[in-house]
Amino acid sequence: MIHNTSRLLRPFRPVGLACAALLSGCAVGPNYHPPKAPQVSSYTEQRLPARTVSAPGVGGASQTLVLGKKIGGEWWSLFHSPSLDLLIKTALANNPSLLAAQNALLAAQDTVRAQEGSFFPSLSGSFNATRERSPFGVSGSGGAGAAGAASSGASPFSLLNASVSVSYAPDIFGGVRRQVENLRAQAQNQRFALEATYLALTANIVTAAVTDASLKAQIEATDQIIAAEERELRILRRQVALGGIPAANALTQEAQLAQTRATLPPLQSQLAQERNQLAAYEGVMPDQFHLPDLDLADIVLPRHLPVSLPSDLVRQRPDIREAAATLHEETALVGVATANMLPQITLSAGVGHEALSAAALFTPQTLLWNLAAGVTQPLFEGGTLLYKRRAAIATMREAAANYQNTVVLAFQNVSDTLLALQYDASTLAADTTAEASAKASLAVIERQYRLGGVPYTAVLTAEQTYQTAVIARIKASAQRYADTAALFQALGGGWWNRQDIAHDVRTCCGVLP
Numbered sequence: 137m138i139h140n141t142s143r144l145l146r147p148f149r150p151v152g153l154a155c156a157a158l159l160s161g162c163a164v165g166p167n168y169h170p171p172k173a174p175q176v177s178s179y180t181e182q183r184l185p186a187r188t189v190s191a192p193g194v195g196g197a198s199q200t201l202v203l204g205k206k207i208g209g210e211w212w213s214l215f216h217s218p219s220l221d222l223l224i225k226t227a228l229a230n231n232p233s234l235l236a237a238q239n240a241l242l243a244a245q246d247t248v249r250a251q252e253g254s255f256f257p258s259l260s261g262s263f264n265a266t267r268e269r270s271p272f273g274v275s276g277s278g279g280a281g282a283a284g285a286a287s288s289g290a291s292p293f294s295l296l297n298a299s300v301s302v303s304y305a306p307d308i309f310g311g312v313r314r315q316v317e318n319l320r321a322q323a324q325n326q327r328f329a330l331e332a333t334y335l336a337l338t339a340n341i342v343t344a345a346v347t348d349a350s351l352k353a354q355i356e357a358t359d360q361i362i363a364a365e366e367r368e369l370r371i372l373r374r375q376v377a378l379g380g381i382p383a384a385n386a387l388t389q390e391a392q393l394a395q396t397r398a399t400l401p402p403l404q405s406q407l408a409q410e411r412n413q414l415a416a417y418e419g420v421m422p423d424q425f426h427l428p429d430l431d432l433a434d435i436v437l438p439r440h441l442p443v444s445l446p447s448d449l450v451r452q453r454p455d456i457r458e459a460a461a462t463l464h465e466e467t468a469l470v471g472v473a474t475a476n477m478l479p480q481i482t483l484s485a486g487v488g489h490e491a492l493s494a495a496a497l498f499t500p501q502t503l504l505w506n507l508a509a510g511v512t513q514p515l516f517e518g519g520t521l522l523y524k525r526r527a528a529i530a531t532m533r534e535a536a537a538n539y540q541n542t543v544v545l546a547f548q549n550v551s552d553t554l555l556a557l558q559y560d561a562s563t564l565a566a567d568t569t570a571e572a573s574a575k576a577s578l579a580v581i582e583r584q585y586r587l588g589g590v591p592y593t594a595v596l597t598a599e600q601t602y603q604t605a606v607i608a609r610i611k612a613s614a615q616r617y618a619d620t621a622a623l624f625q626a627l628g629g630g631w632w633n634r635q636d637i638a639h640d641v642r643t644c645c646g647v648l649p
Contacts, residue, residue, distance in 0.1 A: 163310020165471020
């Protein structure tokens with residue numbers, strides 16, 4: 137008999153095992169696994185020199201690339217500029233974009249906590265008091281018929297009800313767990329969006345400050361060139377008045393001076409716009425912004441630059457971590473869509489008392505209770521649930537492709553920046569040499585012209601060459617600073633080593649000051 141019973145139950149064993157597995161905590165849908173780092177050993181096709189070339193003057197120091205060197209959380213301090221540090225400190229406290237990102241993270245964290253409440257039963261209590269009059273009397277049975285009860289003049293009565301109800305939907309197939317998983321991934325996404333905002337803000341301030349200093353230097357150099365050309369024009373006009381040279385020479389110099397003056401307003405416009413941009417980074421109106429004195433000579437070019445290992449880049453770049461969190465979100469949503477196709481079980485119960493007076497409300501005779509259970513299985517939805525699941529799978533694959541693209545672009549970004557640093561150094565060295573040569577050539581030609589050895593057109597050509605060389609050297613110097621900041625940004629900015637996070641929000645809320 138026992139043997140026969142075993143044979144009868146054997147077909148139901150897989151169902152029992154499946155139910156046991158579901159109740160033990162598994163969830164339908166694919167489980168998310170963080171993508172592996174690319175198996176690459178270098179950022180560039182060819183090995184880069186460990187040191188860049190050097191050049192005399194501002195921003196001309198040689199830079200050394202140190203593989204695996206730690207990136208400080210406040211990487212901008214390597215420029216050793218108190219004015220730059222003050223700009224960034226003020227922006228971190230006042231920038232609206234950063235504040236918005238912080239609150240978006242807080243909202244995402246609280247949304248997770250709200251959804252986690254679905255793991256627990258829902259308990260509610262109620263108390264109702266009503267005053268009624270029934271033509272059938274208090275009992276509602278009448279006894280002598282409706283007409284007789286109505287004519288008897290039944291008195292009004294009070295009805296009191298106090299009850300507690302509980303409901304619970306067991307997460308057998310893991311739909312709720314997948315929803316919570318999705319929201320947690322969204323919170324991770326917001327956290328790294330905050331880090332990306334922080335990184336972009338600090339890098340943009342460094343770049344804008346360097347650009348501001350560069351434009352100031354270019355304007356100063358242009359003013360010096362204009363002053364020199366004005367002096368030369370005064371000399372020429374005196375020579376024309378004395379009949380020593382034709383008037384065409386003075387007119388040519390006037391045209392050259394006008395052309396040089398015409399280059400000044402665009403530089404001044406760029407400078408004004410750059411300062412307005414810095415004001416926006418600082419979170420103030422343009423008329424409220426006061427830029428501290430900042431010159432290129434006051435900014436120290438970092439000599440030793442960290443270069444993270446390629447295998448570490450995917451953990452450091454906020455945009456890669458955002459893309460990974462998005463992939464996690466979409467993976468969890470596949471599980472949600474799958475669970476929606478399966479039975480939904482609900483359990484509920486209630487207990488309470490109902491009486492005609494407060495004194496009798498909680499007596500055993502007034503006890504009321506109920507128990508209920510229900511199962512809902514979608515049978516026909518016109519393909520809605522099926523195609524929602526298929527759409528969720530396609531979206532997950534899209535997120536995986538976007539993640540891969542983000543990784544590829546991140547490695548390209550680092551490679552471009554490393555190459556730019558090498559070429560920036562070579563460009564500055566060449567421009568510095570060109571400026572020195574142009575300056576020396578201009579001095580020689582001016583002496584020759586005063587002695588009558590060369591025509592004045594030679595002086596004009598030398599002046600133009602020198603003017604171009606000065607501006608090019610200033611731009612090349614500023615570009616080295618900007619690309620150095622770009623390297624720190626490309627490598628993730630060292631947010632994992634930052635110490636400006638309050639202890640009580642370190643695991644919750646990113647960079648709240």
